[in-house]
Amino acid sequence: MSEITMAKALNTALRDALRDDPRTILFGEDIGALGGVFRITDGLAAEFGDERCFDTPLAESAILGTAVGMAMYGYRPVVEMQFDAFAYPAFEQLVSHVAKLRNRTRGAIGLPLTIRIPYGGGIGGVEHHSDSSEIYYMATPGLTVVTPATAADAYSLLRRSIASPDPVVFLEPKRLYWRKEALGLPVDTGPLGSAVIRRHGTHATLIAYGPAVTTALEAAEAAAEHGWDLEVIDLRTLMPLDDATVCASVRRTGRAVVVHEAHGFAGPGAEIAARITERCFYHLEAPVRRVTGFDVPYPPPLLERHYLPGVDRILDAVASLEWEAVPA
Amino acid sequence: MTVLEAATAAPAPAGPVTAGPVTAAPAAAAPAAAGVPPDRQLLMYRAMVVGRAFNRQATAFSRQGRLAVYPSSRGQEACQVGSALAVRPTDWLFPTYRESVALLTRGIDPVQVLTLFRGDQHCGYDPVTEHTAPQCTPLATQCLHAAGLADAARMAGDPIVALAYIGDGATSEGDFHEALNYAAVRRAPVVFLVQNNQYAISVPLAKQTAARTLADKAAGYGMPGVRIDGNDVLQVYRAVHDAAERARAGHGPTLIEAVTYRIDAHTNADDDTRYRPAGEADVWAAQDPVDRLERDLLAAGVLDRAAADGIAAAADAFAGELSARFSAPPTGDPMQMFRHVYHHLPPHLREQSERLAAELAADGQGD
Ligand SMILES: Cc1ncc(C[n+]2csc(CCOP(=O)(O)OP(=O)(O)O)c2C)c(N)n1
Numbered sequence: 001m002s003e004i005t006m007a008k009a010l011n012t013a014l015r016d017a018l019r020d021d022p023r024t025i026l027f028g029e030d031i032g033a034l035g036g037v038f039r040i041t042d043g044l045a046a047e048f049g050d051e052r053c054f055d056t057p058l059a060e061s062a063i064l065g066t067a068v069g070m071a072m073y074g075y076r077p078v079v080e081m082q083f084d085a086f087a088y089p090a091f092e093q094l095v096s097h098v099a100k101l102r103n104r105t106r107g108a109i110g111l112p113l114t115i116r117i118p119y120g121g122g123i124g125g126v127e128h129h130s131d132s133s134e135i136y137y138m139a140t141p142g143l144t145v146v147t148p149a150t151a152a153d154a155y156s157l158l159r160r161s162i163a164s165p166d167p168v169v170f171l172e173p174k175r176l177y178w179r180k181e182a183l184g185l186p187v188d189t190g191p192l193g194s195a196v197i198r199r200h201g202t203h204a205t206l207i208a209y210g211p212a213v214t215t216a217l218e219a220a221e222a223a224a225e226h227g228w229d230l231e232v233i234d235l236r237t238l239m240p241l242d243d244a245t246v247c248a249s250v251r252r253t254g255r256a257v258v259v260h261e262a263h264g265f266a267g268p269g270a271e272i273a274a275r276i277t278e279r280c281f282y283h284l285e286a287p288v289r290r291v292t293g294f295d296v297p298y299p300p301p302l303l304e305r306h307y308l309p310g311v312d313r314i315l316d317a318v319a320s321l322e323w324e325a326v327p328a
Numbered sequence: 329m330t331v332l333e334a335a336t337a338a339p340a341p342a343g344p345v346t347a348g349p350v351t352a353a354p355a356a357a358a359p360a361a362a363g364v365p366p367d368r369q370l371l372m373y374r375a376m377v378v379g380r381a382f383n384r385q386a387t388a389f390s391r392q393g394r395l396a397v398y399p400s401s402r403g404q405e406a407c408q409v410g411s412a413l414a415v416r417p418t419d420w421l422f423p424t425y426r427e428s429v430a431l432l433t434r435g436i437d438p439v440q441v442l443t444l445f446r447g448d449q450h451c452g453y454d455p456v457t458e459h460t461a462p463q464c465t466p467l468a469t470q471c472l473h474a475a476g477l478a479d480a481a482r483m484a485g486d487p488i489v490a491l492a493y494i495g496d497g498a499t500s501e502g503d504f505h506e507a508l509n510y511a512a513v514r515r516a517p518v519v520f521l522v523q524n525n526q527y528a529i530s531v532p533l534a535k536q537t538a539a540r541t542l543a544d545k546a547a548g549y550g551m552p553g554v555r556i557d558g559n560d561v562l563q564v565y566r567a568v569h570d571a572a573e574r575a576r577a578g579h580g581p582t583l584i585e586a587v588t589y590r591i592d593a594h595t596n597a598d599d600d601t602r603y604r605p606a607g608e609a610d611v612w613a614a615q616d617p618v619d620r621l622e623r624d625l626l627a628a629g630v631l632d633r634a635a636a637d638g639i640a641a642a643a644d645a646f647a648g649e650l651s652a653r654f655s656a657p658p659t660g661d662p663m664q665m666f667r668h669v670y671h672h673l674p675p676h677l678r679e680q681s682e683r684l685a686a687e688l689a690a691d692g693q694g695d
Contacts, residue, residue: 056510057506057509057513059510061472061506062472062475062503062507064472065472065475065506066472066475066476066510067476069472069473069474069477069478069480069490070477070479072455072461072476072477073476073480074480074484075483092466092469092503093503096469097466097469097473100450101462103450103669104450104451104462105454105455105462105668106449106451106667108455109455110671141669142670164671166671240674241676243675244675
């Protein structure tokens, strides 16, 4: 067991996947000699050769479109989109082909491909380097959408994603890349589509994922000082959503706050709140609240601290859940 | 000298290719019959006559409302038949919506070819056993799939070639550029066949590109560009065959521009009188690929009148049988919506599918 970063855990997952299955191949922009702009593929081209890990021309639609053809032929491509907002040129391939080929071919061709995308803000990036684009992927039937919040999940969920028979959009919270964790690898933290309770509590449930999990846990610690005992759920997979874990928790606590960094309007929290309302209506003591980024384009780096939902906004939302009415 | 070399070396045509008036005779007409045995030429003729009957029948279906839409390839039978026969059955085709006759030539069941247009399934055939991707509707996107599959085959050491079909209009799309560039850099064994039928729906080639020819574009990617007469099936066959074998030998992709003409409108829903000058189609009718091959084969003694009549009758019978089979109602099962979205049905889709099943049962349509 040693201290390793999420970046290192991802790198190890890719190395292990390349080693365990000759069908696994990696490609993208700058992922070869450079090891990717975040160094997630560091050393892999040197170790496995440039037929297993290679640089492509600068063309996102080409990266994803050729991955479709490679997967059709039996490879398991793992492609990197350099930054969240630079995956948009590949949207046509993603929506029209990646997400639909199994359906269009009535099961004859599934696409076991993984699209790795560093996403989200908090690292002082200039515009187009901090988008939270998960809702676009969540809103596209046929895709699985995964986002880890710990190094252990980063390793395990990436291995599971690469092994998945369906296309996975694997969103890497870039502001958590360098966080360290005591961890022994390999590790398996459970299947895709399963959420996990990071902190047990009785008064309300905070539902978060990816970069917001850390903030939610900090908020729960701060809330304890006010006498509120909060449960924190890390969704880990956004599509399919683990309703069972979420609803069991909300039925116990009677209150829910969804926390995410992406914008709120028609954002992921809208879907999650709607599902909680549909499934837990008679257990709810208060409306489901959302604490999200504003409905604006991601701001310039100097302003991002005002945009990102922090501990105070979460505590305000928690406080608004009419605590007086609760018998202690 | 192969046709490929001949065409590459041929002098460029004077001036840009314009939409109208159009010259039907592109540069580089090679002595095409050379090297194609008579029985193979006869096979091509038969496939083209059947293909034309198919286009006629499918167009009739669309008028009868039995197809939601049909993009006819009448006039382009030489491109479709010549190319499909030029590659091996284990090579992969990446067709667009207009490639019905190529698919038919490949041996795919005609009802399955039309399933997409009837609207009950997205892809009627099994792409894996047919080595044929689903007919692609978003323009140029299939070029990248072809490049990727070909590159994968190359890496796996398999002698597999991908043949990507694309129209003239779609060469303006970014994916076309990205696919050619990628394939050239990676030496992927792909043949890009542009059927330049002069129009993208209503937009003539002159408004689509300022390039002198579409084949010229190849130079910018570092691959050979070949311009052929797309109404001459033997030229199409030879060019695609040579490019495929060149790719198979590890020499990378080729761009072929087959100059042809779309005799019918873009689809049955289109009114081509609004954008095509009257009489333009007549200029091209003189170059009709089916008539032309028939004339050549009759002159060469490979075909006689009686055999030609026999083939025409067989094509009519084929169309009649297709019509009879097509009168059966589509089998579309609403529950199939949920069946192949994911490998494992996620819980929310299970709920939604149960809901639909209950509705269908209530409507008396359940299993
Ligand atoms: C990405 C995309 N944009 C627009 C369309 C709508 N559209 C369908 S066919 C067509 C014209 C295509 O022309 P061309 O590439 O020359 O092929 P042809 O139909 O003549 O065979 C257009 C614009 C589409 N299918 N896909």
